[in-house]
Amino acid sequence: MQAPAPRLVSASQSERSEIIFPADSNPLGNLFGGRLMQFIDLVGALTASRHSHAIPVTVSMDHLDFVAPVRVGDILILKASVNRAFNTSMEVGVKCMVEEPRGNILRHVSSAYLTFVALDPLGNRVPVPQVIPETNHQKRRFEDAGRRREMRSAEVMRKKQLRATLPPEWHV
Template identity: 75%
Template sequence: MLVRPVSESQSERSEIIFPGDANALGNLFGGRLMQFIDLVGAMAASRHARAITVTASMDHLDFVAPVKVGDLLILKSSVNRAYKTSMEVGVKAMVEDVRAQRLRHVSSAYLTFVAVDSTGQRIEVPQVLPETENQKRRFEDAARRREMRSEETLRKRAMRAAMAPEWHS
Protein backbone atom coordinates (compact mmCIF):
# COMPACT_ATOMS: atom_id res chain seq x y z
CA MET A 1 0.00 0.00 0.00
CA LEU A 2 1.39 3.39 -1.03
CA VAL A 3 1.67 6.01 1.73
CA ARG A 4 2.56 9.70 1.39
CA PRO A 5 3.33 12.17 4.18
CA VAL A 6 1.05 15.16 4.71
CA SER A 7 3.95 17.47 3.85
CA GLU A 8 3.82 16.32 0.21
CA SER A 9 0.27 17.62 -0.17
CA GLN A 10 0.66 20.99 1.54
CA SER A 11 -0.30 23.84 -0.77
CA GLU A 12 -0.62 27.60 -0.55
CA ARG A 13 -2.28 30.29 -2.64
CA SER A 14 -2.26 34.06 -2.22
CA GLU A 15 -4.73 36.59 -3.57
CA ILE A 16 -5.02 40.36 -3.37
CA ILE A 17 -8.69 41.25 -3.01
CA PHE A 18 -9.93 43.73 -5.63
CA PRO A 19 -13.26 45.62 -5.86
CA GLY A 20 -14.59 43.12 -8.43
CA ASP A 21 -14.25 40.39 -5.77
CA ALA A 22 -16.32 42.28 -3.20
CA ASN A 23 -19.84 43.35 -2.30
CA ALA A 24 -21.09 46.93 -1.76
CA LEU A 25 -19.55 47.00 1.73
CA GLY A 26 -16.12 46.16 0.34
CA ASN A 27 -16.17 42.61 1.78
CA LEU A 28 -15.05 39.61 -0.27
CA PHE A 29 -18.02 37.67 -1.66
CA GLY A 30 -18.50 34.39 0.22
CA GLY A 31 -18.81 32.53 -3.08
CA ARG A 32 -15.50 33.95 -4.28
CA LEU A 33 -13.84 32.82 -1.04
CA MET A 34 -15.37 29.37 -1.60
CA GLN A 35 -13.83 29.33 -5.10
CA PHE A 36 -10.38 30.15 -3.70
CA ILE A 37 -10.82 27.46 -1.02
CA ASP A 38 -11.85 24.89 -3.64
CA LEU A 39 -8.83 25.72 -5.82
CA VAL A 40 -6.23 25.44 -3.05
CA GLY A 41 -7.95 22.29 -1.79
CA ALA A 42 -7.72 20.76 -5.26
CA MET A 43 -4.01 21.59 -5.34
CA ALA A 44 -3.40 19.57 -2.15
CA ALA A 45 -5.60 16.67 -3.29
CA SER A 46 -3.91 16.49 -6.70
CA ARG A 47 -0.45 16.62 -5.14
CA HIS A 48 -1.33 13.76 -2.80
CA ALA A 49 -3.07 11.58 -5.41
CA ARG A 50 -0.76 12.61 -8.27
CA ALA A 51 -3.89 12.49 -10.36
CA ILE A 52 -6.89 14.53 -11.45
CA THR A 53 -9.17 15.23 -8.51
CA VAL A 54 -12.75 16.46 -8.37
CA THR A 55 -14.62 18.10 -5.53
CA ALA A 56 -17.17 15.74 -3.98
CA SER A 57 -18.27 18.01 -1.14
CA MET A 58 -17.53 21.03 0.97
CA ASP A 59 -19.24 19.97 4.14
CA HIS A 60 -18.01 22.50 6.64
CA LEU A 61 -17.16 26.13 6.03
CA ASP A 62 -16.81 28.79 8.70
CA PHE A 63 -16.69 32.50 7.86
CA VAL A 64 -14.85 33.82 10.92
CA ALA A 65 -14.11 37.41 9.86
CA PRO A 66 -14.60 39.56 6.74
CA VAL A 67 -11.94 39.95 4.08
CA LYS A 68 -11.75 43.52 2.77
CA VAL A 69 -10.77 45.03 -0.57
CA GLY A 70 -7.00 45.44 -0.58
CA ASP A 71 -6.39 42.59 1.87
CA LEU A 72 -3.78 39.95 1.09
CA LEU A 73 -5.56 36.61 1.44
CA ILE A 74 -3.40 33.56 2.19
CA LEU A 75 -4.95 30.10 1.85
CA LYS A 76 -3.19 26.94 3.08
CA SER A 77 -4.32 23.37 2.50
CA SER A 78 -3.26 19.79 3.14
CA VAL A 79 -4.74 16.32 2.97
CA ASN A 80 -5.93 15.31 6.44
CA ARG A 81 -6.80 11.71 5.63
CA ALA A 82 -7.22 9.45 2.61
CA TYR A 83 -9.57 6.56 2.06
CA LYS A 84 -9.85 4.26 -0.96
CA THR A 85 -10.51 6.87 -3.68
CA SER A 86 -11.33 9.98 -1.63
CA MET A 87 -9.44 12.41 0.56
CA GLU A 88 -10.44 14.95 3.18
CA VAL A 89 -8.61 18.24 2.67
CA GLY A 90 -8.47 20.98 5.28
CA VAL A 91 -8.16 24.60 4.18
CA LYS A 92 -7.36 27.58 6.36
CA ALA A 93 -7.73 31.14 5.04
CA MET A 94 -5.94 34.06 6.64
CA VAL A 95 -5.44 37.73 5.92
CA GLU A 96 -1.86 38.93 6.16
CA ASP A 97 -1.22 42.35 7.66
CA VAL A 98 1.99 43.01 5.74
CA ARG A 99 2.96 46.03 7.83
CA ALA A 100 2.60 44.29 11.20
CA GLN A 101 3.66 40.92 9.74
CA ARG A 102 0.68 39.20 11.36
CA LEU A 103 -1.89 36.72 10.11
CA ARG A 104 -5.61 36.91 11.00
CA HIS A 105 -7.73 33.77 10.62
CA VAL A 106 -10.80 34.49 8.44
CA SER A 107 -12.13 31.08 7.36
CA SER A 108 -11.72 27.31 7.59
CA ALA A 109 -13.22 24.53 5.50
CA TYR A 110 -13.19 20.77 5.01
CA LEU A 111 -13.60 19.38 1.52
CA THR A 112 -13.74 15.88 0.10
CA PHE A 113 -12.00 15.22 -3.20
CA VAL A 114 -12.08 12.07 -5.31
CA ALA A 115 -9.21 11.00 -7.57
CA VAL A 116 -10.20 10.06 -11.12
CA ASP A 117 -8.51 8.89 -14.30
CA SER A 118 -8.79 10.64 -17.68
CA THR A 119 -12.19 9.01 -18.29
CA GLY A 120 -13.61 10.16 -14.95
CA GLN A 121 -13.45 6.74 -13.27
CA ARG A 122 -12.43 6.68 -9.61
CA ILE A 123 -8.89 5.55 -8.85
CA GLU A 124 -7.24 4.54 -5.59
CA VAL A 125 -5.17 7.08 -3.67
CA PRO A 126 -2.20 6.63 -1.33
CA GLN A 127 -2.85 6.63 2.39
CA VAL A 128 -1.73 9.59 4.52
CA LEU A 129 1.17 9.55 6.94
CA PRO A 130 0.68 12.30 9.54
CA GLU A 131 4.06 13.57 10.74
CA THR A 132 3.36 16.16 13.45
CA GLU A 133 1.07 16.13 16.48
CA ASN A 134 -1.23 18.63 14.76
CA GLN A 135 -1.39 16.45 11.63
CA LYS A 136 -2.14 13.38 13.78
CA ARG A 137 -5.01 15.25 15.48
CA ARG A 138 -6.43 16.32 12.08
CA PHE A 139 -6.05 12.72 10.84
CA GLU A 140 -8.16 11.42 13.78
CA ASP A 141 -10.68 14.27 13.51
CA ALA A 142 -11.16 13.47 9.81
CA ALA A 143 -12.37 9.97 10.69
CA ARG A 144 -15.04 11.44 13.00
CA ARG A 145 -16.15 13.91 10.33
CA ARG A 146 -16.38 11.08 7.77
CA GLU A 147 -18.66 9.16 10.11
CA MET A 148 -20.89 12.23 10.53
CA ARG A 149 -20.96 12.78 6.74
CA SER A 150 -21.99 9.14 6.23
CA GLU A 151 -24.83 9.49 8.75
CA GLU A 152 -25.98 12.71 7.08
CA THR A 153 -25.87 11.08 3.62
CA LEU A 154 -28.07 8.22 4.83
CA ARG A 155 -30.50 10.68 6.47
CA LYS A 156 -30.80 12.73 3.26
CA ARG A 157 -31.22 9.61 1.13
CA ALA A 158 -34.10 8.43 3.37
CA MET A 159 -35.67 11.90 3.28
CA ARG A 160 -35.52 12.01 -0.55
CA ALA A 161 -37.01 8.53 -0.79
CA ALA A 162 -39.89 9.53 1.48
CA MET A 163 -40.57 12.67 -0.60
CA ALA A 164 -40.22 11.00 -4.01
CA PRO A 165 -43.98 10.30 -4.45
CA GLU A 166 -44.75 14.00 -3.80
CA TRP A 167 -42.31 15.12 -6.49
CA HIS A 168 -44.08 13.03 -9.11
CA SER A 169 -47.61 14.25 -8.29
Protein backbone atom coordinates in the same frame (compact mmCIF):
# COMPACT_ATOMS: atom_id res chain seq x y z
CA MET B 1 -5.84 -1.70 -8.87
CA GLN B 2 -3.32 -1.54 -6.05
CA ALA B 3 -3.16 1.55 -3.83
CA PRO B 4 -0.04 3.71 -4.23
CA ALA B 5 2.54 3.93 -1.47
CA PRO B 6 1.56 6.15 1.49
CA ARG B 7 2.70 9.79 1.39
CA LEU B 8 3.63 12.32 4.03
CA VAL B 9 1.19 15.17 4.64
CA SER B 10 3.98 17.66 3.92
CA ALA B 11 4.52 16.22 0.42
CA SER B 12 1.26 17.67 -0.91
CA GLN B 13 0.63 20.81 1.14
CA SER B 14 -0.25 23.89 -0.91
CA GLU B 15 -0.42 27.62 -0.35
CA ARG B 16 -2.07 30.32 -2.42
CA SER B 17 -2.04 34.09 -1.96
CA GLU B 18 -4.48 36.60 -3.40
CA ILE B 19 -4.83 40.38 -3.24
CA ILE B 20 -8.49 41.26 -2.91
CA PHE B 21 -9.75 43.73 -5.51
CA PRO B 22 -13.06 45.65 -5.73
CA ALA B 23 -14.39 43.23 -8.39
CA ASP B 24 -14.14 40.46 -5.76
CA SER B 25 -16.21 42.32 -3.19
CA ASN B 26 -19.71 43.36 -2.23
CA PRO B 27 -20.83 47.03 -1.79
CA LEU B 28 -19.36 47.05 1.74
CA GLY B 29 -15.90 46.21 0.38
CA ASN B 30 -15.90 42.66 1.77
CA LEU B 31 -14.87 39.63 -0.27
CA PHE B 32 -17.84 37.70 -1.67
CA GLY B 33 -18.32 34.41 0.18
CA GLY B 34 -18.64 32.58 -3.13
CA ARG B 35 -15.33 33.99 -4.34
CA LEU B 36 -13.68 32.79 -1.12
CA MET B 37 -15.24 29.37 -1.71
CA GLN B 38 -13.71 29.36 -5.20
CA PHE B 39 -10.25 30.13 -3.81
CA ILE B 40 -10.70 27.40 -1.18
CA ASP B 41 -11.77 24.86 -3.82
CA LEU B 42 -8.81 25.70 -6.06
CA VAL B 43 -6.12 25.35 -3.38
CA GLY B 44 -7.84 22.22 -2.08
CA ALA B 45 -7.90 20.67 -5.55
CA LEU B 46 -4.21 21.43 -6.03
CA THR B 47 -3.40 19.67 -2.77
CA ALA B 48 -5.59 16.68 -3.66
CA SER B 49 -3.94 16.44 -7.08
CA ARG B 50 -0.45 16.56 -5.56
CA HIS B 51 -1.36 13.83 -3.10
CA SER B 52 -3.20 11.48 -5.47
CA HIS B 53 -1.35 12.18 -8.73
CA ALA B 54 -4.82 11.99 -10.29
CA ILE B 55 -7.64 14.32 -11.32
CA PRO B 56 -9.42 15.54 -8.17
CA VAL B 57 -13.17 16.16 -8.26
CA THR B 58 -14.85 18.06 -5.44
CA VAL B 59 -17.51 15.93 -3.75
CA SER B 60 -18.33 18.20 -0.84
CA MET B 61 -17.30 21.27 1.08
CA ASP B 62 -18.41 21.29 4.66
CA HIS B 63 -17.73 22.99 7.93
CA LEU B 64 -17.10 26.21 6.03
CA ASP B 65 -16.81 28.93 8.64
CA PHE B 66 -16.62 32.64 7.84
CA VAL B 67 -14.86 33.90 10.96
CA ALA B 68 -14.08 37.47 9.90
CA PRO B 69 -14.46 39.58 6.75
CA VAL B 70 -11.80 39.87 4.10
CA ARG B 71 -11.61 43.43 2.79
CA VAL B 72 -10.56 45.02 -0.47
CA GLY B 73 -6.78 45.44 -0.41
CA ASP B 74 -6.21 42.55 2.01
CA ILE B 75 -3.69 39.85 1.23
CA LEU B 76 -5.51 36.53 1.57
CA ILE B 77 -3.38 33.45 2.28
CA LEU B 78 -4.90 29.98 1.93
CA LYS B 79 -3.08 26.89 3.23
CA ALA B 80 -4.25 23.38 2.43
CA SER B 81 -3.24 19.86 3.39
CA VAL B 82 -4.67 16.36 3.08
CA ASN B 83 -6.02 15.40 6.48
CA ARG B 84 -6.79 11.80 5.60
CA ALA B 85 -7.15 9.53 2.60
CA PHE B 86 -9.62 6.71 2.29
CA ASN B 87 -9.95 4.35 -0.70
CA THR B 88 -10.53 6.76 -3.60
CA SER B 89 -11.31 9.91 -1.63
CA MET B 90 -9.43 12.43 0.47
CA GLU B 91 -10.38 15.05 3.03
CA VAL B 92 -8.49 18.30 2.55
CA GLY B 93 -8.45 21.02 5.19
CA VAL B 94 -8.05 24.64 4.11
CA LYS B 95 -7.25 27.50 6.47
CA CYS B 96 -7.62 31.08 5.23
CA MET B 97 -5.81 34.01 6.80
CA VAL B 98 -5.35 37.69 6.07
CA GLU B 99 -1.87 39.11 6.34
CA GLU B 100 -1.82 42.49 8.04
CA PRO B 101 0.61 44.43 5.85
CA ARG B 102 1.87 46.79 8.57
CA GLY B 103 2.67 44.23 11.22
CA ASN B 104 3.13 40.98 9.31
CA ILE B 105 0.44 39.49 11.56
CA LEU B 106 -1.85 36.72 10.31
CA ARG B 107 -5.58 36.92 11.15
CA HIS B 108 -7.73 33.78 10.72
CA VAL B 109 -10.76 34.51 8.53
CA SER B 110 -12.11 31.14 7.38
CA SER B 111 -11.67 27.36 7.42
CA ALA B 112 -13.22 24.53 5.44
CA TYR B 113 -13.06 20.79 4.92
CA LEU B 114 -13.43 19.44 1.40
CA THR B 115 -13.79 15.91 0.12
CA PHE B 116 -12.24 15.06 -3.24
CA VAL B 117 -12.44 11.86 -5.26
CA ALA B 118 -9.47 10.89 -7.45
CA LEU B 119 -10.26 10.06 -11.07
CA ASP B 120 -8.28 8.82 -14.04
CA PRO B 121 -8.52 10.57 -17.45
CA LEU B 122 -11.57 8.41 -18.32
CA GLY B 123 -13.44 9.50 -15.20
CA ASN B 124 -12.99 6.25 -13.26
CA ARG B 125 -12.19 6.34 -9.55
CA VAL B 126 -8.63 5.42 -8.67
CA PRO B 127 -7.07 4.43 -5.33
CA VAL B 128 -5.25 7.17 -3.46
CA PRO B 129 -2.19 6.88 -1.23
CA GLN B 130 -2.81 6.77 2.49
CA VAL B 131 -1.63 9.77 4.52
CA ILE B 132 1.27 9.65 6.94
CA PRO B 133 0.73 12.39 9.54
CA GLU B 134 4.03 13.71 10.90
CA THR B 135 3.18 16.20 13.65
CA ASN B 136 0.79 16.03 16.60
CA HIS B 137 -1.40 18.61 14.82
CA GLN B 138 -1.52 16.45 11.67
CA LYS B 139 -2.29 13.35 13.77
CA ARG B 140 -5.22 15.17 15.42
CA ARG B 141 -6.54 16.30 12.02
CA PHE B 142 -6.18 12.70 10.76
CA GLU B 143 -8.34 11.37 13.64
CA ASP B 144 -10.86 14.21 13.31
CA ALA B 145 -11.24 13.49 9.57
CA GLY B 146 -12.36 9.95 10.38
CA ARG B 147 -15.07 11.25 12.71
CA ARG B 148 -16.22 13.82 10.12
CA ARG B 149 -16.46 11.07 7.50
CA GLU B 150 -18.73 9.05 9.78
CA MET B 151 -20.95 12.11 10.31
CA ARG B 152 -21.10 12.81 6.54
CA SER B 153 -22.04 9.17 5.86
CA ALA B 154 -24.80 9.31 8.46
CA GLU B 155 -26.14 12.53 6.92
CA VAL B 156 -26.17 10.98 3.43
CA MET B 157 -28.18 8.03 4.77
CA ARG B 158 -30.60 10.37 6.57
CA LYS B 159 -31.21 12.33 3.35
CA LYS B 160 -31.78 9.12 1.34
CA GLN B 161 -34.35 7.98 3.88
CA LEU B 162 -36.04 11.39 3.82
CA ARG B 163 -36.24 11.38 0.01
CA ALA B 164 -37.84 7.92 0.11
CA THR B 165 -40.75 9.37 2.12
CA LEU B 166 -41.44 12.21 -0.34
CA PRO B 167 -44.34 11.98 -2.78
CA PRO B 168 -43.28 10.88 -6.31
CA GLU B 169 -44.00 14.33 -7.81
CA TRP B 170 -41.28 15.80 -5.56
CA HIS B 171 -38.57 13.48 -6.86
CA VAL B 172 -36.13 15.09 -9.21
